[in-house]
Structure formats: structure tokens, C-alpha cells
Amino acid sequence: RAKSAGGNRYELADPEADARAITRHGLTTALPAALDRGEFFIEYQPLVHLGDGSVRGAEALVRWLHPQHGVLGPDRFIPLAEHTGLIVPLGRWVLEESVRQACVWQDRHEDAGPLRINVNLSPKQLTHPGLVSDTVDILERSGLEPGALCLEVTESALIGADDDLLKPLRRLSEMGVDIALDDFGTGYSNLANLRRLPVNVLKLDRSFTQGMQQFPADPVDLKIVEGIVSLAHSLDLAVTVEGVETGAQAEQLRELGCDTAQGWYYARPGPPDRLHELALADATG
Numbered sequence: 001r002a003k004s005a006g007g008n009r010y011e012l013a014d015p016e017a018d019a020r021a022i023t024r025h026g027l028t029t030a031l032p033a034a035l036d037r038g039e040f041f042i043e044y045q046p047l048v049h050l051g052d053g054s055v056r057g058a059e060a061l062v063r064w065l066h067p068q069h070g071v072l073g074p075d076r077f078i079p080l081a082e083h084t085g086l087i088v089p090l091g092r093w094v095l096e097e098s099v100r101q102a103c104v105w106q107d108r109h110e111d112a113g114p115l116r117i118n119v120n121l122s123p124k125q126l127t128h129p130g131l132v133s134d135t136v137d138i139l140e141r142s143g144l145e146p147g148a149l150c151l152e153v154t155e156s157a158l159i160g161a162d163d164d165l166l167k168p169l170r171r172l173s174e175m176g177v178d179i180a181l182d183d184f185g186t187g188y189s190n191l192a193n194l195r196r197l198p199v200n201v202l203k204l205d206r207s208f209t210q211g212m213q214q215f216p217a218d219p220v221d222l223k224i225v226e227g228i229v230s231l232a233h234s235l236d237l238a239v240t241v242e243g244v245e246t247g248a249q250a251e252q253l254r255e256l257g258c259d260t261a262q263g264w265y266y267a268r269p270g271p272p273d274r275l276h277e278l279a280l281a282d283a284t285g
């Protein structure tokens, strides 16, 4: 940035930006050893059926217990891991660990109906040639049926996707793995384009739910959600909503025809046993 000031003029360094850069650099270089040392862990946030309020599964959300900085959220380090390529082994670990966890829930929950597991995939994982074989391998070794796994890909990762990029997703989809379009509504994808994508779940971004925070909800927001839901359903896509924070939102989203919800109203992301308890309470209560 100093360079772009041009000529012989120098800008004073911004100490805060420096601190951020050092931290970023420090975090980036610490990532590989962190993976070796097992500093990452996964929290699970329930996915709740809006019709009957039952817990149907969970989304796996990775965290880093950094020895100096404490717990770091994925927004702090996923972009760095994506940049260096470490996201490939890290993402593989997240997949393996959360699939293993899903098997534990299923064993403990025979009567509660199969609990599903959603795992986020980053763009670099999508283009990695091992994606399909690693996933098949992890599923086979764990014994989890492919239909219990949902891979979440952001809308922006698939914008302008060509057939080469879609091929591995299509393979996984043909095996029975669900593919969700994450953060839907934040990108600029052509709605008609949805037909081309091997996707069977739309995850409506939190920004839509936020628009419903005020009472009465913004009628334009409601119309948009209603339109997206009816388009999604006409294309045989299920709709999950993110960021549900109040009962009023949940009720409104249910009325608008959304299928599944996720958010603080139900539960914050938490340890695996917490999901087990929630699913169990739900099955017996």
C-alpha cells in the first residue's frame, strides 16, 4: 500500500494493520503444525425440521484452539488455509472426523431416525482431484450411508462453474450424497442456472433471516423468500434457512414453506454430546 502512494513519499505504517498482518502471517505458518498437533476441533449445530421441530442432523463447523490466541473461528483461518492449500488435508480431516461422529450418533440413536451430517467444502477442495476418492474412502471405512452426508458448497464457488468443476459433485450426488448450495442469495448466480447444478438443497443465507428480525418483517424480504422457496421446490430442492434467532422468525419461515432451519434459536454450535442430548430429548419428549 505504501508503494501505491508513489514517488518519494512514504506513508507511516499503520500499527494495527501491521499487527493484523503479523498475526495473519503467524497464523498461516502455524497452520500445518496445528493440524499435526490436533489443535482443530469441530462444533456441531443442529439442523431442525421446521414442520415438527425435530433434530435431523447437524452442520460441522471447525475451530482452532490456538495455544496463544485461544479459540479461533473459521473466518480467521479458513481463508488462510485456502490460500496455502492446507485446506485440502484440513478439510479431509473435518470430513473424516464428522463422518465418524455421525456414525456414533447413529449407533446411539437407532430409534431417533438417522441423523445427517453437513460438511462445508471450500473451492480448493472442489478442484482437488482426490475429492471423490477421499470421500468414497471415508464413507466406506466408516460405514455411513452416503445419503446421511451433505456437502455444502457456497454459491460463489459455483458461479460460472464449468463441467469439469461440476463433474466430481455430480459423481458424489449420483452416489447419494446430498449437495447443498450454501449462503444462497449472497452471490449473483442466475436462478435459471440452478437447473444445471448437481444440488438438492438450498441454504438460504442469514441475511434473509436478518431482514425478518424487525416486526413486522419487511414485506419485500418476505416476498423474496417466498419466491425463492417456490422456485426451489419446483426444482425439487429442499430449503434450509440459516441464522434463525427467534421463534417468530422460525414460525414465519415455516409458513413461507422452508423445510429445515438452523440458528441460535435452536442451539449454538456445540460439542458432539450436546447434539446427542438435543436429538434424544427430541425423540423422547
Ligand code: C2E
Pocket: 045, 060, 061, 062, 073, 074, 075, 078, 091, 094, 120, 121, 122, 152, 182, 183, 206, 242, 243, 244, 245, 262, 263, 264, 265, 269
Ligand atoms: P456457514 O457454512 O454459512 O456456517 C454458518 C455460520 O453461521 C457459522 O459460523 C455459525 O456459527 C453461524 N450461525 C449459526 N446460527 C447463527 C445465528 O442464529 N446467528 C448468527 N449470527 N450466526 C449463526 P462459523 O462457525 O463462524 O463459520 C463461518 C463459516 O466458516 C461457515 O459459514 C463456513 O463457510 C466456514 N466453515 C466452517 N467450518 C468449515 C470447514 O470445516 N471447512 C470449510 N471449508 N469452511 C468452514
Ligand code: MG
Pocket: 059, 120, 152, 182
Ligand atoms: Mg455451511
Ligand code: MG
Pocket: 182, 183, 203, 242
Ligand atoms: Mg451457510
Ligand code: MG
Pocket: 183, 205, 206, 242
Ligand atoms: Mg452463511
